[in-house]
Structure formats: C-alpha cells, structure tokens
Amino acid sequence: GIQVEQSPPDLILQEGANSTLRCNFSDSVNNLQWFHQNPWGQLINLFYIPSGTKQNGRLSATTVATERYSLLYISSSQTTDSGVYFCAVVYTGNQFYFGTGTSLTVIP
C-alpha cells in the first residue's frame, strides 16, 4: 500500500511563532486532507487539497501532487493550535491512508 510520512513527529513552539508541517506520500493520490485532532480526540477538517494552495485565516496548505508532498503552514501560532495534525490521502478507491501525525505544542 501507499506510505504516508509526516515530519516532524513532534514540534514545540512559542506562541506567535510560525511553523511548517510536511506530508510525503509514496504514490500518486486522488485526494489529500489535513486534519487537526484536538485534545478531546475530535478530528477537525482543515483542508481538502489534492493539489494547489489554499488559505484559511492563519493556516494555509500547498500540495504538489507531481512531487508527492504537501505542506501545512501555521502562522502566528496560538495555544489553541496545540494537538496532533494528520494528513490523509486516497490513492485508489475510497480508502484514506493516514500519516502518523505531527504533535504540536504551543507554549504561552
């Protein structure tokens, strides 16, 4: 099956700092999503981004499908950004394959 790797695995930031999270995948994909899992376990949709660039407030994402990676940018981080960030891809059928996540801690 497809391999989905996220980096870094852990990240600690001071409030106000910027960060870039990366997702690499080993095969061509039909879809890619970024999620934020909050401390209560809920997975929240951030971006549905099979290709191109999208922005939503302080967050933006870019997927370069031909080079098999996606980036999630967080600017001016806040403590509420803490949690685990997952990317998930679809490369055949309807099944999503998840990366192992980046655990982000934002310190006041």
Place this chain on the structure above:
Amino acid sequence: DVKVTQSSRYLVKRTGEKVFLECVQDMDHENMFWYRQDPGLGLRLIYFSYDVKMKEKGDIPEGYSVSREKKERFSLILESASTNQTSMYLCASSRLAGGTEQFFGPGTRLTVL
C-alpha cells in the same frame, strides 16, 4: 454543515461482552468508515461501507463486524470484547465519488476490562 455523531463518548465494558458502537451522519453520504486509533499506530481502518447492506474489510477487521441497514447509520460490533480492543474508535463519512472529503465524528473511547 456535515454532522457525524457517535452514540457514546466513553464506554467501559467487560471482557466477553457484546458491544455496539453506533454512528449517524446527516448529509446523505454514501460512504461510512470505522477506524481505531492507538498511540504510535495512528488511525487504522476496520471496515467501510459504500451503500446500505454493503461492507468492505479494512486493514484490521478481525474481531469486528459491521451493520448498515439504513444509509445514515453504520454500526460497529464487537462480538466478544477483549482487552486488546481497548482503543479510540472514530467514525467518518464521505460522498461516494472516489476520494471526496471525509468528515469525522467525535470518537468513542472504549475500555474493555
């Protein structure tokens, strides 16, 4: 907004009990999924369904079964719960077309004693 709900946030059961986890979505999505999430292992797909009464095994179906009698409802069944099924269970739904946006419920933390 898409809403996916799960019957319980926290559940404690005893070894050998039959356990039902219920998931309901309100957006007329064709696809529904059950995942479990464990530390260090990420999210793993247990089963998914692309239509009423249809089901497909995911990566870790052993010890589980599913039921989809109505389009909006997808149930995960642990026929005889075991301690290694203690986990976070997440339900999701999406439209039928391949790879469309997936939406998750709040999760059920199941503990099997």
